[in-house]
Amino acid sequence: MAFVGLSAAALKLPFFGVEGAQVDAAECVGTDISATDKRLIVSNWPAYIDPRRKNTSTATVFEQTTGVTVDYTADINDNSEFYAKVKNQLGSCQPVKRDMMMLTDWMAARMIDLGWIQTLDVSKIPNVTANVIDPLRGLAWDPEFSHHVPWQSGLTGMAYNADEVDEVRTFEELLTREDLKGRISLLTEMRDTMGFLLKVVGAAPDDFDDDDWHNALDKLQSVVSAGQVRAFTGNEYIQDLAAGNIVACEAWSGDVIQAQVDNPAIKFVAPEEGVMLWSDNMLVPNLAQHQANAELWMNYYYQPDVAAKLAAWVNYICPVKGAREEMEKIDPDLVDNPLIFPDDEMLAKTMSFMALDETQITQYEGEFADVTGG
Amino acid sequence: MASAAGAAPLADVDTSTVSGRKRGRTGYLLLLPAAVWLGIFFVVPFYSLVATSLFDPSGSDSRGYDMTYHVANYWHVFQDYRGPLLRSLWYGALATAFCLLLGYVLAYAIAFKAGRWKNLMLVLVIAPFFTSFLVRTLSWKLILADDGFVVNTLQAVHVLGSDGRLLATPVAVVAGLTYNFLPFMVLPLFASIDKIDHRLIEAAGDLYANPITGFFKVTWPLSLPGVVSGTLLTFIPAAGDYINAQLLGSPNQRMVGSVIQSLFTDANNYPAAGALSMILMIIIVAMVLFYVRRAGTEELL
Numbered sequence: 001m002a003f004v005g006l007s008a009a010a011l012k013l014p015f016f017g018v019e020g021a022q023v024d025a026a027e028c029v030g031t032d033i034s035a036t037d038k039r040l041i042v043s044n045w046p047a048y049i050d051p052r053r054k055n056t057s058t059a060t061v062f063e064q065t066t067g068v069t070v071d072y073t074a075d076i077n078d079n080s081e082f083y084a085k086v087k088n089q090l091g092s093c094q095p096v097k098r099d100m101m102m103l104t105d106w107m108a109a110r111m112i113d114l115g116w117i118q119t120l121d122v123s124k125i126p127n128v129t130a131n132v133i134d135p136l137r138g139l140a141w142d143p144e145f146s147h148h149v150p151w152q153s154g155l156t157g158m159a160y161n162a163d164e165v166d167e168v169r170t171f172e173e174l175l176t177r178e179d180l181k182g183r184i185s186l187l188t189e190m191r192d193t194m195g196f197l198l199k200v201v202g203a204a205p206d207d208f209d210d211d212d213w214h215n216a217l218d219k220l221q222s223v224v225s226a227g228q229v230r231a232f233t234g235n236e237y238i239q240d241l242a243a244g245n246i247v248a249c250e251a252w253s254g255d256v257i258q259a260q261v262d263n264p265a266i267k268f269v270a271p272e273e274g275v276m277l278w279s280d281n282m283l284v285p286n287l288a289q290h291q292a293n294a295e296l297w298m299n300y301y302y303q304p305d306v307a308a309k310l311a312a313w314v315n316y317i318c319p320v321k322g323a324r325e326e327m328e329k330i331d332p333d334l335v336d337n338p339l340i341f342p343d344d345e346m347l348a349k350t351m352s353f354m355a356l357d358e359t360q361i362t363q364y365e366g367e368f369a370d371v372t373g374g
Numbered sequence: 375m376a377s378a379a380g381a382a383p384l385a386d387v388d389t390s391t392v393s394g395r396k397r398g399r400t401g402y403l404l405l406l407p408a409a410v411w412l413g414i415f416f417v418v419p420f421y422s423l424v425a426t427s428l429f430d431p432s433g434s435d436s437r438g439y440d441m442t443y444h445v446a447n448y449w450h451v452f453q454d455y456r457g458p459l460l461r462s463l464w465y466g467a468l469a470t471a472f473c474l475l476l477g478y479v480l481a482y483a484i485a486f487k488a489g490r491w492k493n494l495m496l497v498l499v500i501a502p503f504f505t506s507f508l509v510r511t512l513s514w515k516l517i518l519a520d521d522g523f524v525v526n527t528l529q530a531v532h533v534l535g536s537d538g539r540l541l542a543t544p545v546a547v548v549a550g551l552t553y554n555f556l557p558f559m560v561l562p563l564f565a566s567i568d569k570i571d572h573r574l575i576e577a578a579g580d581l582y583a584n585p586i587t588g589f590f591k592v593t594w595p596l597s598l599p600g601v602v603s604g605t606l607l608t609f610i611p612a613a614g615d616y617i618n619a620q621l622l623g624s625p626n627q628r629m630v631g632s633v634i635q636s637l638f639t640d641a642n643n644y645p646a647a648g649a650l651s652m653i654l655m656i657i658i659v660a661m662v663l664f665y666v667r668r669a670g671t672e673e674l675l
Contacts, residue, residue: 017429020438080639087435114436182539190640224625230542231624245520245541358434358642365641369633370454372625 021091023115025286028093030118034292038068041290042297043082043101045280046074048152050313058310062300068293078234079107086285090116095287100294102151106191108281109141109355117147118284124295125149127302131321135277135347141355149298150279152254152316155339155346156192157275159251161241163265168248171196171271175223185240185249188232190368191353192276193220193250199273205353213364221371232372241266253339254316268339270349277350279319311340427648435642447649455633455650462630463657465544466613469551470559473608474601476552477559481600482593484560485568499560507554511621514550515541518622542624550618558607566600567593602669610658630654 052059052072059070076082082103089096091114103111111117122129128149142148160168168174174184186193194213195205197220203212223229230246231237238255240246242263256268284294300306304322311318312331317340318324324341327334338346356364426439427447433439452459484495502510518524518540528534540546570593578588594601616631623629630650637647 017441018433018439020434020436022436078639080642084639091435182542188640229625236621243516243519245515358436362434362641362643366637366643366646369636369640372628 019092021087021114023091023093023286025115025118028115028286030095030287030289030291032289032291034068034290037290038066038293039071039290040068040293040297041071041073041097041099043073043075043098044151045076045102048074048102048280048314050310058301058306061306062297066293066296066300068290068296070297076102079104083107083111086116090114090286093286095289096285098285099288099290100282100284100297102280102282104280105139105141105278106353106355108148108283110361111283111285112142112147116286118286118288118291119146120149120284120291120298121295122146124292125299125302127299131302131304131307133319133321135350136279136319148281148283149302150319151282151301152310152314153277153279153319154316155253155270155275155277155342155350156187156189156195157251157253158248158269158271159241159256159259160248160267160269161244161263161265162267164244164247167267168269169272171250171273172200174248174250174271175200175219175228180228180248182227182230183245183247184229185231185233185237185246186229186372187237187250187252188234188372190365192278193232194364194368195276195351195353196250196271196273199351205276205351207354217367217371220368224371254314257315257337257339270346274349274351275346277317277347277352315340317342423648423651425648426644427652429645429648431643431645433645439644444645447645448653451646451650452653454646455630458628458630458633459650459654459657461627462613462654465548465551465619465627465629466609466615468548469555469612470605470609472548472552473556473559474605477556477563477604478597478601481560481563481567484564485570486572496564499557499564503557508617508621511550511554511617514546514553514622518546518549541622542627544623544627546622547619547627547629550622551612551615554615554618555608555612558611559604562604562607563597563600566597570596598669602666606662606665610662613658614654 049059049072050057052070054060059072062068063070082101086096086101088094090111108117122145125145128145132145132150136150136153137143158168158171158174165179168177168180174180194216197216198205198208198212201212201215201219203216208216231240233240235255237246237249237251238259241249241251242259251268253268256266259266260268282294282298284291288294301310302320304320305326307318307320307323308326308330311320311323312327312334315334324335327341334340425441428441428443428445429439429447430442430444431447431450480499484492484499488495516522520539520541525534525538525540528540529536529538534540540549574592574596575588578592579585583591613629614631616629616635619627619629620632634647634650634654637643637650
C-alpha cells in the first residue's frame with residue numbers, strides 16, 4: 001500500500017509543481033494507543049545510548065519499570081539526510097511510523113516551524129521542566145519545552161594534537177598559523193563553522209546581517225585559497241586527527257573525549273572566541289501513535305541518576321541538573337570533566353547561531369557549500 | 375559477425391508466419407515485467423527530475439515549487455559549477471586512461487598467459503567487490519596517509535618534498551578512481567581478448583610483422599569492442615563519483631557529484647540540483663554517442 005501511495009505521489013509531481021510541505025500539527029494528531037499498545041518507536045543517532053542488551057542499561061530498566069517495549073533504531077546519521085527522508089510523509093500529513101526522533105536544534109526548529117512536530121503535554125514531564133540545565137532554557141524557538149526536549153548536548157570548539165603542535169588558543173590562530181598550513185580541517189556543518197568565522201570578523205553569530213555574513217564568507221574563502229584547510233568534514237575528522245593527517249581542527253566535544261581514551265595527546269580547546277552549544281532534541285512527529293509512552297521516556301531520562309548513567313557512556317554534555325552529583329557514584333573521574341558537566345567559565349563562553357528563514361537557509365547553505373567546494 | 379547473428383532470428387520469423395501474431399503477443403508479455411520496472415524506477419523518476427530542474431527557483435519547501443519552465447536554471451548552474459563539472463570529466467578521463475593501460479595488460483595476461491591460473495586470476499579481479507566500496511576507499515586513506523609507508527618512501531627518493539603529501543591532492547583522487555573502477559575495465563577487455571583466435575596473431579608473425587606491428591594491426595583492432603565497452607563502463611561512473619573526491623580529496627578536488635548532493639540535501643535547492651544532474655547527464659550521453667559513432671561499434675547501443 002505504501003508503495004502504491006509513493007508512486008502515486010511521484011506521478012502527481014511532474015509539470016504541476018510541488019505543494020508546500022507546511023502542515024498544521026493540530027490537524028495531524030495521531031490516535032494515542034499508548035495505553036493498549038505498550039510500545040515506543042525511537043529513531044536516534046548511532047552510539048547515542050548505553051548498550052541496551054545489558055540488564056542494567058537505562059533502556060532495559062525503562063522497559064522493566066514501565067512495561068513499554070522500545071523499538072529503537074539508530075538510523076539518523078545526518079540532519080539534512082534525515083529531513084530528506086521524512087519530508088514527503090510529514091510534508092503531506094502522513095505517518096512516519098516513529099514516535100520519537102532526535103534532531104539538532106536548527107533542524108528541530110525548522111520542523112516545528114513546518115508544523116511537523118506534536119505539542120507535548122508539559123504536565124506529564126515534570127522532571128524535564130524541573131531539571132533542564134539553565135543554558136538550554138528559554139530558547140527562542142521553543143522556550144517552554146512544548147515541542148522539544150534536549151537528549152544530549154555538545155560543544156563545538158577545537159581540538160589539536162599536543163605531540164605535533166603547540167597549543168592552539170583561538171580560532172583565528174587555527175585559520176592563520178603557518179605551522180598548521182594544510183593540516184587543519186573544519187566542519188561541513190554550516191552553522192558551526194560560520195559561527196566561528198562570524199566571530200573572527202567581529203560579528204555576532206546570534207544576530208548578524210548580510211554584510212557580516214559576506215565578510216565572514218570572504219574570510220573563509222581567503223583561508224581556503226591560501227591552502228590552510230585540508231578538508232571540510234563530518235565525523236571523520238577524528239580519525240584523521242588520530243592518524244596524524246591533520247594536527248588541529250574544529251571539533252565536537254564528545255568525539256574528542258572518546259579519542260582521548262586512545263591518544264591522550266589529543267586536547268579539546270574552547271577557543272577564546274567562544275564555543276557553540278547545541279543539543280540533539282527528542283521530538284514527537286505528527287501522527288505518532290505512542291505519544292504518552294514517549295513522554296514517559298522523556299520524564300524517565302530526566303531523573304538525575306538515569307541521566308548520569310547515560311552520560312557516563314555517551315560522553316556528551318548532560319542536559320540534566322543533579323546528574324553531576326549522581327555521577328560521583330558511577331564514575332568519579334568524569335565529574336570534573338567540563339566536556340560532560342561544563343563549568344561556569346565554559347558556559348559563559350557559549351554562543352548560538354541565529355535562526356534562519358528558508359530563503360536564508362538556501363542562500364547561506366548554498367554560498368557556504370560553494371566556498372567549501374573550491 | 376554481429377549482423378549475421380542478428381539475421382538468424384529474423385529468418386526464423388519469416389518461415390513461421392502461421393503463428394506470427396500469437397508469438398508477437400508473447401513477446402510483449404515477456405517484455406512487460408521489465409517495462410513496468412523501467413517505468414516505475416526509470417521513467418517516473420526521470421520525468422520528475424526534468425520537472426524539478428524547471429521549477430521556479432524562488433520556491434521553498436514550506437511554500438512549495440511552481441512549475442514555471444524556468445530554463446535559466448540550467449544556465450545559472452552551469453555558470454556557478456563549471457569548475458567541478460569540468461574537473462569531474464577530467465578526473466574521469468584520467469582514471470579511464472589509467473584503467474585502460476593497467477587493465478589491458480592485465481586482461482591480456484589473464485587471457486593469453488595465465489594458463490591454468492586463469493579462473494583464479496579472474497576471481498581475484500572481482501574479489502574486491504566482496505567488500506564495500508566505502509571500506510575500500512577508506513583503506514586508501516591508510517595507504518596514502520601522511521606518515522605512511524608510501525609517502526615516506528616517495529619523500530626519501532625526493533619525488534615528494536619533505537612536507538609533501540598525497541592525500542587531499544588530485545593524485546589521490548585519480549588513484550582512488552582508477553582502483554575502484556579497474557574491474558569494470560578488465561572484465562569486458564578480457565571477454566574481448568579471450569575470444570581472439572591466437573592463430574591470427576601467429577599468422578601476423580609468419581607474415582613478418584614484428585610484435586609491435588602485430589599488436590596494433592591484429593590484437594588491438596580485434597579487442598576494440600572490449601575497449602569501447604570498458605571505457606564506457608569506467609568513464610560514466612567515474613565522472614559521476616563523489617566518494618573518492620570526498621574521502622581522498624580536499625575542497626579543491628570536489629567533483630560534481632558532491633555538488634549535486636549538497637545542493638540537494640544541505641541547501642535544499644532542488645531546481646539547481648535537478649538542473650545540474652540534467653547537465654551532467656546530457657554531457658555524458660552526448661560524449662558517449664559521439665564516441666561510439668567514432669569507434670564504429672554501433673551495435674553496442
